[in-house]
Every structure is written in structure tokens, then in C-alpha cells.
Amino acid sequence: MKLNGQFFSRCGARNARNHRVSFAIASLALFAAGSVLNSQANSATLYTENFDDGNASSRWTTVTSGPVSSADFAFDYTSVLDFAGNPIGVPQTGQTTHTGLKLAANTGSTPGSGTIAGINAYANSLNLTTSVVMTFDMYAHFTDTGFGSTNYGTYGFYHSTQTGTFNSLGPVATSGYWFTNSSDNGTSSAMRALEVGTQDNTAARYLDVSQNPGAVTSVTYQSLFPDQDGAGGFSQAGYVLNRWVNVRLTRDMTSGLVKWEMKNPNDANYTTIYSVIDATQTQNSGTITLGMTDPFASLSGPNTYFLYDNVAVSEIPEPASLTILGIAMAGFLGVRRRIAR
Numbered sequence: 001m002k003l004n005g006q007f008f009s010r011c012g013a014r015n016a017r018n019h020r021v022s023f024a025i026a027s028l029a030l031f032a033a034g035s036v037l038n039s040q041a042n043s044a045t046l047y048t049e050n051f052d053d054g055n056a057s058s059r060w061t062t063v064t065s066g067p068v069s070s071a072d073f074a075f076d077y078t079s080v081l082d083f084a085g086n087p088i089g090v091p092q093t094g095q096t097t098h099t100g101l102k103l104a105a106n107t108g109s110t111p112g113s114g115t116i117a118g119i120n121a122y123a124n125s126l127n128l129t130t131s132v133v134m135t136f137d138m139y140a141h142f143t144d145t146g147f148g149s150t151n152y153g154t155y156g157f158y159h160s161t162q163t164g165t166f167n168s169l170g171p172v173a174t175s176g177y178w179f180t181n182s183s184d185n186g187t188s189s190a191m192r193a194l195e196v197g198t199q200d201n202t203a204a205r206y207l208d209v210s211q212n213p214g215a216v217t218s219v220t221y222q223s224l225f226p227d228q229d230g231a232g233g234f235s236q237a238g239y240v241l242n243r244w245v246n247v248r249l250t251r252d253m254t255s256g257l258v259k260w261e262m263k264n265p266n267d268a269n270y271t272t273i274y275s276v277i278d279a280t281q282t283q284n285s286g287t288i289t290l291g292m293t294d295p296f297a298s299l300s301g302p303n304t305y306f307l308y309d310n311v312a313v314s315e316i317p318e319p320a321s322l323t324i325l326g327i328a329m330a331g332f333l334g335v336r337r338r339i340a341r
């Protein structure tokens with residue numbers, strides 16, 4: 001080892017042994033540091049989808065239930081207006097593109113006709129097997145007076161199958177962690193987290209100790225998403241209807257943490273909507289999904305749909321590597337102290 005030789009040629013004989021130990025441990029520390037850095041660099045991003053190239057439909061598998069559901073994987077929202085007639089804008093600061101995924105369920109033009117329906121898109125060629133963070137942007141669009149406004153965004157990760165929709169208020173699908181938020185307060189629970197088909201109704205695990213942002217005690221929900229139209233029904237305090245929302249899902253397989261967070265595009269920090277330490281962790285591989293469900297037979301109008309954009313999945317570095325680095329650094333510093341005496 002040439003570097004080793006050069007290093008020791010400059011060392012006095014008396015301290016050669018200490019220096020050799022010091023150098024070996026320093027090398028280990030540097031190797032460990034390099035491993036961590038490489039690990040972070042290599043594993044930082046597992047998946048991205050911005051829908052901007054127009055070919056995203058080939059990269060996702062769509063499953064529908066109900067006869068009038070649709071997916072547009074190259075939807076241009078440049079000219080989409082909100083309830084007040086203003087452009088909906090973009091969900092990320094500085095974003096210049098306006099192409100995303102549009103999902104609709106139970107959509108039609110005749111109020112009064114309709115059926116409960118769901119649609120989910122699953123990313124192809126993605127198999128999450130480690131701890132990850134998933135982020136995406138969502139807009140629950142509704143400007144159809146006279147039609148049903150209560151719909152749910154449905155999304156999740158670690159789905160070992162690409163079959164099954166989240167239909168009505170429960171997933172037909174048989175795998176993964178699911179998260180679903182009502183666009184407004186049309187049901188008893190707007191925020192629902194599920195493992196496979198089992199909904200977690202432990203209130204303490206949700207923001208404001210409630211799954212219902214409309215409850216008078218749900219002050220954080222309502223300050224997070226303030227009402228935008230006063231007495232009007234196109235926006236209600238605490239609900240995601242008619243606004244861009246940044247969503248973040250976290251799964252840490254070491255601790256068992258499963259966390260669901262949201263924020264407005266201009267917020268500095270996410271707000272935790274739901275958090276649990278999953279002791280059993282039975283859902284340990286699979287892909288991601290984005291979806292929409294209409295849990296009521298009343299029809300959704302032509303301007304009632306969910307938009308998604310800027311999907312990304314990053315791996316959480318394993319803490320074991322950091323532990324190795326810590327041990328190595330402690331050993332290195334210990335030797336340094338002994339030499340200094």
C-alpha cells in the first residue's frame with residue numbers, strides 16, 4: 001500500500017505503532033464516511049415522475065371501478081381556473097411546467113345519475129423494499145355547482161400488486177399503506193390512514209386528535225387550510241378542496257414509523273396529519289399509487305377531479321452505516337488522545 005509506506009516513512013520509530021493504529025482507524029473512519037456519503041448519493045432518489053414528457057401513461061398502470069372514471073397522464077393545467085376564476089398556478093415555487101396527472105371518478109354531465117367509483121394509477125417498474133420518503137403535489141378541483149363535491153384523494157406506497165382501487169371508503173386493493181383525504185367535509189372522517197384494508201381510527205395518531213378537520217377542536221387543520229371563499233362552498237376551513245397541497249409520506253423500517261404530512265406550497269415546514277409506529281410491518285415491498293374515489297352515487301361534474309404532479313421517492317439512509325461511522329470516529333479520537341499525552 002503505497003500511501004501507507006509514504007506515511008510511515010515520515011514517522012519516528014517510537015510512535016510507529018500508535019501511528020499505525022491511528023492511521024488504520026482513520027482509514028476506517030474515512031472509508032465509513034465515504035460509504036455513508038456514497039450510500040446517500042446512490043440511494044437519494046429511487047423514483048421521479050413529473051408527467052412532462054407526455055409519455056407517462058406508459059409508465060403507470062391504471063385500475064378503475066365504476067363506469068365513468070378516467071385518467072389523463074399528460075394533462076395541461078396552464079389554463080385551469082379555480083372557483084374564483086383565477087389560474088390554479090403551480091404547486092412548487094419556481095415551477096415553469098404545467099403538465100400533470102388528472103384523475104376523475106363518477107364523472108358525467110347529468111346531475112342525479114352516477115355511481116360510487118374509484119380510480120388508481122400504480123407506478124410500473126418500482127419495488128420499494130427499504131425505508132423511503134415519497135412526495136407529490138395534489139389539487140382537489142371542484143367548480144361544478146349542483147354536482148357532488150365530496151371526493152377523496154387516495155394514495156399510498158408498498159403496494160405489492162397493481163390491482164384494486166380505493167373505492168368508496170375502503171381499498172379493494174390487498175396490499176400497502178393507504179392514505180385518503182376528503183376534499184371537503186361530506187363524511188364523518190376526512191382523514192383516513194389504512195394498512196391494507198384496515199383503517200386506523202386511533203384519534204391520537206391524527207392531527208388535532210381528530211380525523212375530522214371540521215370539528216371545532218381541529219384548530220391546526222383549519223389554520224393549515226383556511227377557508228378561501230367565506231360562506232361559499234368551494235372552500236372550507238381544514239379541507240384540501242381547491243388548493244395545491246404538498247404531500248409527504250414517510251416509512252422507516254428501522255423504527256416502524258409511518259407518517260403522513262401536508263403543507264401549502266409556501267409553507268416552510270410540513271404539518272403531520274398522521275403518525276404511527278407500526279409494530280408488525282407486514283407491508284414491506286411494492287410500488288406507489290395515486291388515485292381518487294367518489295364515495296357517493298351523486299355524480300361528479302366535469303370540473304371535479306384530482307390533479308397530481310411532481311412525484312418523487314427517496315431512500316432513507318440506513319442508520320447502521322451511521323453507527324459504523326460513529327464507532328470508527330470514536331476510536332480514531334480515542335487514539336489521538338492517547339498519542340497526545
Ligand SMILES: [Ca+2]
Nearest residue numbers: 050099100309
Ligand atoms: Ca409536471
Ligand SMILES: [Ca+2]
Nearest residue numbers: 229230232235
Ligand atoms: Ca367557504
